[in-house]
Amino acid sequence: MKISVIGLGYLGSTHAVAMAQLGHNVIGIDPDDSRVQALAAGTLPFFEPGLEDALRQAISSGNLSFQTDHDDLSAVSDIHFICVGTPQISGQQSADTSYVFAAASQLAAVLRPSSLVVGKSTVPVGTARNLITNMRKATGFTPKLCWNPEFLREGTALADSMSPDRIVIGSDDLEYNQALKSCYQKMIDxxxxVLELDLETTELVKVSANAFLATKISFINAMAEIAEASGADAVRLAEAIGLDNRIGKSFLRTGIGFGGGCLPKDIRGFIARADELGVGESLAFLKEVDQINLRRRQRIVSLATEELGQVSNKKITMLGISFKPDSDDLRDSPALEIALRLQALGGIVTVHDPVSLEALEKKSSGLISESDLLAALKDADLVILGTEWADYKKLDPEAVSSLPRVKTIIDGRNVLSVEAWQKAGWRIIAPGRNIVND
Ligand SMILES: NC(=O)c1ccc[n+]([C@@H]2O[C@H](COP(=O)([O-])OP(=O)(O)OC[C@H]3O[C@@H](n4cnc5c(N)ncnc54)[C@H](O)[C@@H]3O)[C@@H](O)[C@H]2O)c1
Structure with a gap:
């Protein structure tokens, strides 16, 4: 099939490669010229394991090309996927859907009545119907439109795109879904x-799934607050309740909380949309979910302050700065925010991360970047594990014990062996636990 993928960020780049891997002829479109040029040269503008190799293969197979605007070739696509960003509006809770509407209106200028438009971006419920109205006005015909939310996770994006747990398709007419199902036939086989739903339910599937996952994380982090106050251990608690198969152990690890370009803005956007619909009370609990999550960041700052006495002029090493491992995405990263807060308190904060230092440089954060892990640990008064990269999980505490000035580590993700680190002479502190150090 002939496919256009509009918007080439984390979602769109991955989707374009995935569609080319399925054997389709794909044109990726993004107004960001430097992004288009990099992608056309086989370079990803972000880090995602395995995706760059797959991008290069797709380009050399002749199945994938990139451009900044629609042209006659892209206009005749069988399917146009809209994959542009829907960030939080600055200073507000709502999702900014202006990129989606702009992309749809640019598409409307070249759209053929026979082509299918498929929205993949995460949008507030009601957006798809408004898009249909806008595009109808612009084109003079009712566009065939489906919504098809994306559930990929950064770090495993391509595998998730090729092998999702489910494919959800929303539309006003089951006939529209046929082209999309043909496009995904190899996956369906x-x-x-495949769930075929109405537009509103489909839009809600994505935001409610993210709201559920965020709630699960904040639930265990609320238990961490109780555990900290009562002398209990939230890690063992999570293990015990997670073994109940009605609950399940995933998304139940206590730590510094969630971040990234999706969960935080998606729950806030969902809260704002419920308010607009006059049912704000239904999602009042999500405000608490957000607050619990944000409190975890301050908790680490408080633990660091307790350990250091005063933060000013103390050398703090932050291990990991991306919002999750196997990604260089710094959007709403808990580790980055903690590092910045400690810096604001006068700390001299050195950051190590296996892949995200380049992304950090672009932020002019004032944090000291150190690409050598051992050098980053040297002379530290306190080490904080902020992102659970494999490199840190396999750190030998014995081998690095001579490097810092003070052998204290805060394990912000609860991934280190308390026994091994203590045995090597470290003090280890972790959120949600009451670890006794000698
Ligand atoms: N990142 C994820 O893990 C993920 C997972 C599932 C869903 N989503 C959703 O996917 C959407 C995109 O997220 P992202 O992380 O890829 O965002 P992103 O910010 O990485 O990328 C957005 C891209 O859209 C481009 N763009 C903006 N206006 C455009 C236009 N008019 N035409 C073409 N391109 C345009 C931008 O230049 C940018 O390259 C969001 O709604 C997000 O919530 C993201």
């Missing part, structure tokens, strides 16, 4: 379930 693997046994991936």
């Amino acid at each position: 693997q046994g991936i379930p």
